[in-house]
Amino acid sequence: MLSFARPGDFARPGDRINVLTLDRLGRNMRETLNVVHDLTERGIFLRTLGDKLAVDTSEPGPGTDMAVALLAMFAQMERIYVLERAAGASAAKVARGLPTGRPPKLNATTRAGAAQRIKKGAIPEQVAAELGVSRSTLYRELRKHREDAAAEPVG
Template sequence: MERIYMLERAAGARAAKQARGLPTGRPAKLNATTRAGAAQRIKEGAIPEQVAAELGVSRSTLYRELRKHRESTSREQVS
């Protein structure tokens, strides 16, 4: 029973945040500036595993954040 109530409260909180225009879910590990810096370092020849270790994230997180960076820069170029 408590599980059902917990899920209802979580759904209500999510809906309230969306209604206010706030982001939902877990915050991103890297911000846009850090993503751009990591992309630049890899472009210059740095090893992705090393960049990820220096940023304190896993390699898969780094690749996910780099994909976000590519998508945001491609959107800016189209606009």
């Protein structure tokens, strides 16, 4: 399992962590509030720089607590609305028969050309660099090429 550094992992009591907005601390309201609480318990201060409601936990009080709670709640609501809008846009594309998701890095012709070059002995890393993609992207695109070739009717 991957482990990522969380805000405050390397901070010591008395340190201050500056964040642009409070919503950058967690994926939802509970996680954000837990991070703020954990930092406060450890004596690490938090200050937001871009939120409309200023948060600075070095000045504790009911105003700071309320600002943290409100900003965390508004951030979670905004995330919910963004996800709903994205799901609606995706469903509308599917209903119209349009592709969804990120477009492929390479088109079918470029994939076929890359596969041919590698078959003739070209180094995959060099082919990837010339196409402006990573080696792993090239391999993923070559897999698509093989799947497309296998799906074509013979004859």
